[in-house]
Amino acid sequence: xxxxxxxxxxxxxxxxxxxxxxxxxxxxxxxxxxxxxxxxxxxxxxxxxxxxxxxxxxxxxxxxxxxxxxxxxxxxxxxxxxxxxxxxxxxxxxxxxxxxxxxxxxxxxxxxxxxxxxxxxxxxxxxxxxxxxxxxxxxxxxxxxxxxxxxxxxxxxxxxxxxxxxxxxxxxxxxxxxxxxxxxxxxxxxxxxxxxxxxxxxxxxxxxxxxxxxxxxxxxxxxxxxxxxxxxxxxxxxxxxxxxxxxxxxxxxxxxxxxxxxxxxxxxxxxxxxxxxxxxxxxxxxxxxxxxxxxxxxxxxxxxxxxxxxxxxxxxxxxxxxxxxxxxxxxxxxxxxxxxxxxxxxxxxxxxxxxxxxxxxxxxxxxxxxxxxxxxxxxxxxxxxxxxxx
Amino acid sequence: xxxxxxxxxxxxxxxxxxxxxxxxxxxxxxxxxxxxxxxxxxxxxxxxxxxxxxxxxxxxxxxxxxxxxxxxxxxxxxxxxxxxxxxxxxxxxxxxxxxxxxxxxxxxxxxxxxxxxxxxxxxxxxxxxxxxxxxxxxxxxxxxxxxxxxxxxxxxxxxxxxxxxxxxxxxxxxxxxxxxxxxxxxxxxxxxxxxxxxxxxxxxxxxxxxxxxxxxxxxxxxxxxxxxxxxxxxxxxxxxxxxxxxxxxxxxxxxxxxxxxxxxxxxxxxxxxxxxxxxxxxxxxxxxxxxxxxxxxxxxxxxxxxxxxxxxxxxxxxxxxxxxxxxxxxxxxxxxxxxxxxxxxxxxxxxxxxxxxxxxxxxxxxxxxxxxxxxxxxxxxxxxxxxxxx
Numbered sequence: 105x106x107x108x109x110x111x112x113x114x115x116x117x118x119x120x121x122x123x124x125x126x127x128x129x130x131x132x133x134x135x136x137x138x139x140x141x142x143x144x145x146x147x148x149x150x151x152x153x154x155x156x157x158x159x160x161x162x163x164x165x166x167x168x169x170x171x172x173x174x175x176x177x178x179x180x181x182x183x184x185x186x187x188x189x190x191x192x193x194x195x196x197x198x199x200x201x202x203x204x205x206x207x208x209x210x211x212x213x214x215x216x217x218x219x220x221x222x223x224x225x226x227x228x229x230x231x232x233x234x235x236x237x238x239x240x241x242x243x244x245x246x247x248x249x250x251x252x253x254x255x256x257x258x259x260x261x262x263x264x265x266x267x268x269x270x271x272x273x274x275x276x277x278x279x280x281x282x283x284x285x286x287x288x289x290x291x292x293x294x295x296x297x298x299x300x301x302x303x304x305x306x307x308x309x310x311x312x313x314x315x316x317x318x319x320x321x322x323x324x325x326x327x328x329x330x331x332x333x334x335x336x337x338x339x340x341x342x343x344x345x346x347x348x349x350x351x352x353x354x355x356x357x358x359x360x361x362x363x364x365x366x367x368x369x370x371x372x373x374x375x376x377x378x379x380x381x382x383x384x385x386x387x388x389x390x391x392x393x394x395x396x397x398x399x400x401x402x403x404x405x406x407x408x409x410x411x412x413x414x415x416x417x418x419x420x421x422x423x424x425x426x427x428x429x430x431x432x433x434x435x436x437x438x439x440x441x442x443x444x445x446x447x448x449x450x451x452x453x454x455x456x457x458x459x460x461x462x463x464x465x466x467x468x469x470x471x472x473x474x475x476x477x478x479x480x481x482x483x484x485x486x487x488x489x490x491x492x493x494x
Numbered sequence: 495x496x497x498x499x500x501x502x503x504x505x506x507x508x509x510x511x512x513x514x515x516x517x518x519x520x521x522x523x524x525x526x527x528x529x530x531x532x533x534x535x536x537x538x539x540x541x542x543x544x545x546x547x548x549x550x551x552x553x554x555x556x557x558x559x560x561x562x563x564x565x566x567x568x569x570x571x572x573x574x575x576x577x578x579x580x581x582x583x584x585x586x587x588x589x590x591x592x593x594x595x596x597x598x599x600x601x602x603x604x605x606x607x608x609x610x611x612x613x614x615x616x617x618x619x620x621x622x623x624x625x626x627x628x629x630x631x632x633x634x635x636x637x638x639x640x641x642x643x644x645x646x647x648x649x650x651x652x653x654x655x656x657x658x659x660x661x662x663x664x665x666x667x668x669x670x671x672x673x674x675x676x677x678x679x680x681x682x683x684x685x686x687x688x689x690x691x692x693x694x695x696x697x698x699x700x701x702x703x704x705x706x707x708x709x710x711x712x713x714x715x716x717x718x719x720x721x722x723x724x725x726x727x728x729x730x731x732x733x734x735x736x737x738x739x740x741x742x743x744x745x746x747x748x749x750x751x752x753x754x755x756x757x758x759x760x761x762x763x764x765x766x767x768x769x770x771x772x773x774x775x776x777x778x779x780x781x782x783x784x785x786x787x788x789x790x791x792x793x794x795x796x797x798x799x800x801x802x803x804x805x806x807x808x809x810x811x812x813x814x815x816x817x818x819x820x821x822x823x824x825x826x827x828x829x830x831x832x833x834x835x836x837x838x839x840x841x842x843x844x845x846x847x848x849x850x851x852x853x854x855x856x857x858x859x860x861x862x863x864x865x866x867x868x869x870x871x872x873x874x875x876x877x878x879x880x881x882x883x884x
Contacts, residue, residue: 108506111694112866115505116498121872136873145878158872162884182579186572186597195605202701206596207576215585292868294695298705301688304501305712311592315688315705322695324863473714476502478682482511482548483526488535494552 108479118300118470122155122462123289130378134289143285143385148259148458149173151285152231155462156224170258176211176232177253177262183207184250187237191244197450198321204237205230206314220468223309227461230313234457235259238450239266245446260284263454264441276441279393280451283437286382286389286430287452289459295319299460300467304474312464313457320453330445332370333435336406354409358416370432371413379427386433393440406436498869507682508690508860512545512852515681520768524679533675533775538649538848539563541675542621545852546614560648566601566622567643567652573597574640577627581634587840588711594627595620596704610858613699617851620703624847625649628840629656635836650674653844654831666831669783670841673827676772676779676820677842679849685709689850690857694864702854703847710843720835722760723825726796740795744802752810760822761803769817776823783830796826 109115124133132139135154142151146160149169153161161169183204190200208229209215214222240250243266251269254262260281264272272280289296299316303309319325335357343353361368394403410428417426438448499505514523522529525544532541536550539559543551551559573594580590598619599605604612630640633656641659644652650671654662662670679686689706693699709715725747733743751758784793800818807816828838 106504106506108508110508111862111864112502112505112507114496115502115866116496116869117502117866118498118500118868119871120868121870124870124872124874133870133872133874136876137878138875141876141878160879160884163881166881180579182572182576186576186600189570189572189600193600193602193605195599195602199599199605199698199701202704203593203596203599206593206704209585209589209593210576210579210583212583212585215583215589291870292866294691294863294865297864297866298688298691301684301691302705302709303712305684305709305715307708307710307712307715308589311589311705311708311711314592314596315692315701315708318697318701318705319692319695320697321701322693322697325695325697472501473684474501474687475684476505476507476682476687478508478510479506480511480514480523480681481509482514482523484514484523485528486526486531488527488531489550491553491556494550 106477112476117292117297117474118467118472120292120463120466121158122459122466123291125291127377130381132290132381134285139286139381140385144282144389146281146285148281148284148288148455151288152458152461155289155458156465172228173232173259174253174255174262176229177236179204179233179236180207180210182210183233183237184240187241188244188250191241194245196321197238197241197446198317198453200241201234201237201450201453202314202317202321204241205233205317206310208233209310212310218306218308220465223468224465226309227313227464230310231457231461232259234450234454235263235266238447238454239263241450242267242444242447263451267443267447272441275393275395279389279437280441282389283386283434283441283451284455284458286385287434287455289456289462294322294325295456296460296463299464301474303464303467304470304472306471309461309464309468312467313460316456316460317453320456321449330435330448332432333406333439333445335369336402336409339409340402340405350405350408351412354412355416358409358413359420362416362420368413368417370410370435371417371428372426378425380430382430383428383433386430386437390433390436390440393437397440402439403436406432496867502866507687507864508857508862510682510853510856511548512849512856513679513681518768520771522680522771524675529676529771530775534672534779536671536675538671538674538678538845541678542848542851545679545848546855562618563622563649564643564645564652566619567626569594569623569626570597570600572600573623573627574630577631578634578640581631584635586711587628587631587836588707588843590631591624591627591840591843592704592707592711594631595623595707596700598623599700602700608696608698610855613858614855616699617703617854620700621847621851622649624840624844625653625656628837628844629653631840632657632834632837653841657833657837662831665783665785669779669827670831672779673776673824673831673841674845674848676775677824677845679846679852684712684715685846686850686853689854691864693854693857694860694862696861699851699854699858702857703850706846706850707843710846711839720825720838722822723796723829723835725759726792726799729799730792730795740798741802744799745806748799748803748806749810752806758803758807760800760825761807761818762816768815770820772820773818773823776820776827780823780826780830783827787830792829793826796822 187200187204295316298319299312302315303312394400577590577594685706688709689702693702784790
């Protein structure tokens with residue numbers, strides 16, 4: 105029997121032209137572009153086109169894609185009913201998204217067509233449906249009626265509109281767009297890999313993406329930016345209570361947490377040994393977003409907390425050079441856009457949907473069943489004992 | 495960059511005590527039992543208990559498990575609505591099952607509890623719900639109202655009851671039970687692996703099994719026993735038309751098909767180099783099922799076709815010793831039970847549900863993220879071009 109490779113760490117399972125994570129150099133390439141070149145400039149639909157076609161769209165192509173996505177925003181009524189009931193029962197937003205996405209198949213005009221074209225169409229339907237499903241769930245959670253999609257607005261702007269019923273300002277839309285682009289793909293992360301395993305049996309794209317949603321839900325996926333900001337809120341509260349400044353509270357808090365051996369949410373990453381390049385992109389997005397706002401204290405306090413935590417980590421673990429990770433800035437950006445923590449994971453999914461779709465299409469082209477083995481450690485040759493003898 | 499291992503073939507990712515597939519020796523061990531020792535004797539609930547607890551249940555334990563499963567057969571109304579609409583829209587039965595299974599979360603009494611116990615409970619709910627979902631879909635496909643679960647009947651018998659509204663005879667229930675036991679687990683097949691990848695992020699069991707359903711849908715999974723019997727039906731029809739005997743029609747058909755290079759459904763298997771042990775178990779189950787029946791001609795004709803196809807294969811590819819695979823006998827058994835071809839894949843899922851559940855619990859105990867890598871073959875350092883410049 106071959107040796108066991110826990111977690112398949114270091115094993116290379118396939119080729120991809122979608123993204124490259126270079127953890128040593130702190131470099132992320134998406135569709136050939138350094139993330140910092142692409143994410144702050146592109147509309148989400150442009151990056152989606154890039155991943156599917158390996159080039160940026162022309163004006164006409166972009167308009168056609170936007171129009172297509174707009175028409176796919178309406179989901180089957182039973183999907184609306186399901187995510188609303190999920191909200192009433194306080195289910196996890198990713199469970200609601202999984203249910204709703206699975207039901208998007210009911211709109212499938214050729215459900216038994218497993219051609220690449222049919223799967224491409226399924227991908228666009230899911231990308232378009234995610235904001236509808238998440239916003240409907242969220243509004244039901246607040247006891248509010250769903251807001252119909254707004255055909256005047258593009259993908260990112262329409263999501264914010266469906267959450268609130270009002271058009272968001274341009275700075276918030278730009279920040280969301282940058283965030284969605286930043287997280288659209290990240291090598292063979294666990295959810296993307298799950299999607300590829302599923303479709304590798306020649307199943308369909310919807311089945312694959314529904315599986316990916318399930319994987320993204322898990323906290324080990326790294327899609328849990330909520331707690332990073334909780335730390336900042338806690339330090340702000342202490343500072344108010346103790347009438348101290350944020351800097352000294354942050355320092356005391358960090359030293360206590362490190363002393364207790366707590367895992368500090370928002371710091372360190374399994375893959376990146378140096379600074380996560382997404383962190384820089386989102387740090388700049390947060391700075392732009394908060395620039396002229398009255399509530400920019402949270403941004404400034406977060407940066408103060410970050411500095412103090414990093415300093416405390418360096419004192420406690422010299423030379424480890426632990427860095428702020430993408431979750432920290434994600435939390436800042438999404439909070440600045442006005443999203444509740446509960447929406448962070450499903451908003452991540454709205455971004456990652458494009459990467460899942462492109463990976464699934466790539467796997468369809470590769471057409472190779474993914475099927476490793478397990479080492480059996482159980483008994484052999486047990487003999488049946490009838491009920492009377494047990 | 496390490497070498498690419500296509501399909502992860504030969505890679506061992508984890509340990510399991512659930513099943514062992516020994517393709518060289520033609521041996522399948524389930525929970526320590528040779529498949530031929532276990533499958534024809536046990537009730538499905540006994541094998542489910544075996545996989546979850548590594549021993550057979552006592553009478554009291556079996557009664558408790560059966561009672562528990564019985565109470566979990568009722569699925570949320572929106573799940574009924576979803577699978578019925580899926581049938582109206584002629585969706586694939588596995589798409590319907592995926593939707594319905596995903597919606598079973600709505601019955602979750604503690605949806606944010608990710609403990610092992612909560613996940614065990616989710617597994618039992620899904621195992622119990624699968625027959626309800628499949629039968630409701632199937633009846634809607636026939637334009638018929640759903641049949642409520644029958645609390646007098648155990649798992650396998652209740653499934654047949656919900657399909658038809660009538661209690662099946664003991665021979666059919668026994669044959670189904672043997673089939674479900676035979677397919678309950680099979681090493682790290684692609685759907686089971688997908689489930690383990692999903693839950694490896696510390697997601698929940700429902701998310702994992704919904705992903706597994708998606709993977710099982712794919713024809714490369716090997717879950718497509720329908721076409722094996724189509725061949726027998728076609729040869730029967732030719733024999734009637736040409737007033738020849740089955741044996742000579744089968745011989746001519748097999749030689750033509752091999753000559754054209756057709757893939758012969760029902761023969762050969764990726765893993766088993768010698769005879770698939772499940773084929774023997776199901777062959778015996780089919781023989782028992784058809785023993786005293788008026789319609790046993792299909793069984794006898796199928797065996798004749800099998801003999802002729804194997805002989806033709808041996809003549810065309812001497813020494814390759816291609817064997818009849820499990821799909822061939824599966825088709826015979828399920829057809830003999832009275833199931834339409836359309837129900838073969840979801841009935842496979844009803845059996846495999848127990849293995850998925852046990853593997854997911856095993857992965858929860860292992861608690862190791864499964865995340866291989868991909869080799870990037872795309873460009874680097876592309877530069878952004880504004881729309882006007884494209």
